[in-house]
Amino acid sequence: GIWSEECCKIYGVSQKECVQTYEDWLSFIHPEDLNYVLNIHKESEKTLSDVAVSNRIILKDGTIKHIFSKSKFELDKKGNAIGLYGITHDITDRKNAEIEREKMTEDLIHRNKELEQFAYIISHNLRAPVANILGTTSMLNDEELSEEEKTIFRRGLNESVIGLDNVIKDLNNILEVKRGVRETKEKVCLSELVNDISISIKNRIDEDHVTLVCDFNAIDEFSTLKSYLYSIFYNLIFNSIKFRRPTIPCIIDIKSQRTNNKIILTFTDNGLGIDLHKRGDQVFGMYKRFHANTEGKGMGLFMVKTQVETLGGKIGVMSEVDSGTVFTIEFNL
Missing domain, CATH: 3.30.565.10 (Histidine kinase-like ATPase, C-terminal domain)
Incomplete structure (x- = not known):
């Protein structure tokens, strides 16, 4: 095969080291993308249609790049394929930016779900002890209560305050877990x-x-x-x-x-x-x-x-x- 200077640069080889065979070229394809690339090429060979594919390659020094290739079959007078020619673009920067953008979007969605969950936890688990405290406090304002009844309500108030404190401690522990990822x-x-x-x-x-x-x-x-x-x-x-x-x-x-x-x-x-x-x-x-x-x-x-x-x-x-x-x-x- 004949490669341009720019194509050799993308693959990290000199023009003297230029890939000569189809198998040599396949050796650059990232293992996780190899079947995908092979399947696209096999399908295009059936109809001799143009090939367009985005995939990763691994250079000899271990560097991973994202490329986009577009190829056409060269045909003889009888319409038989005798070669393949095309262009290759290094889209690594663009692909990395897309991956980073997707990661940020997923992170924002995850954080939003966490905030919704935390808001639900707060409203759901604080409501009962706070309602008990408000209700008990209101009852204690009743001047007709006997001392014995007041003692019972004070005991209930104390239990509600302890319950509220426990919920707050639990919520604080959850926040500590989420902060601890640092x-x-x-x-x-x-x-x-x-x-x-x-x-x-x-x-x-x-x-x-x-x-x-x-x-x-x-x-x-x-x-x-x-x-x-x-x-x-x-x-x-x-x-x-x-x-x-x-x-x-x-x-x-x-x-x-x-x-x-x-x-x-x-x-x-x-x-x-x-x-x-x-x-x-x-x-x-x-x-x-x-x-x-x-x-x-x-x-x-x-x-x-x-x-x-x-x-x-x-x-x-x-x-x-x-x-x-x-x-x-x-x-x-």
């Missing part, structure tokens, strides 16, 4: 993380005869905020212990998988489970509890989801009553 990321070893958590709750694990089964062979280390990941693992492990079935040994299975440029973490237990048909939309809600005879106030899974999303991840759940629960977390690497 922390520095570091390499975190998953097996060491689980070991640290196991040591911290060793008494509970021993008392409740809990078995932790971990498989991090696919990927045991990635870069993230260690404090958040520790909290996520701790809450999910502790939840499985809290909501175990008392009639069978508690088994918690934690596994990592690597798919393309993502890490998938699964937490599987054989506990009480959740009726997702009735409560599916409430699993990650604030102050949502599904089993009356266990301790806690329903903040654990809400904080897990908040921390996962703050780290740019996603979390999902599958569960059946008396069959256990599976939480799946996905992070970009």
Whole structure:
């Protein structure tokens, strides 16, 4: 093949190193774009139509570029293809600007959703204690109340104030999580993380005869905020212990998988489970509890989801009553 000086410059080669074969040219195509490019070329060969394609290339020094190519088939007198010629544009700057713009748009949409959610949380969870305080204060102004009745109302007022204070503390914790993303990321070893958590709750694990089964062979280390990941693992492990079935040994299975440029973490237990048909939309809600005879106030899974999303991840759940629960977390690497 004959390449212009500008085309050689785009591909980072000299004209002496100019690509000679179709296979040589394919070696520059980004692996994730290769099938896409090949399919377009195969389709165009069937009808000998013009080829227009945008894709990434990887130069010999590892630099990734975005290019746009437009090609035509050269035909002989019988209409048979005997060659291919065309032009190539380096659109890296434009593409990077588009990617950055899309990222900013996604970030703004995400932040707007967070603000809406936070506004809902504030209005929903502050309304009850504030209403109780206003109602109790109004009753205390009744001059006909006996001292005994006033004492009862004062006690109720105190409980409402404590409740309001707890809600404010919880909201502050949520804000701290969202601000904490400014922390520095570091390499975190998953097996060491689980070991640290196991040591911290060793008494509970021993008392409740809990078995932790971990498989991090696919990927045991990635870069993230260690404090958040520790909290996520701790809450999910502790939840499985809290909501175990008392009639069978508690088994918690934690596994990592690597798919393309993502890490998938699964937490599987054989506990009480959740009726997702009735409560599916409430699993990650604030102050949502599904089993009356266990301790806690329903903040654990809400904080897990908040921390996962703050780290740019996603979390999902599958569960059946008396069959256990599976939480799946996905992070970009």
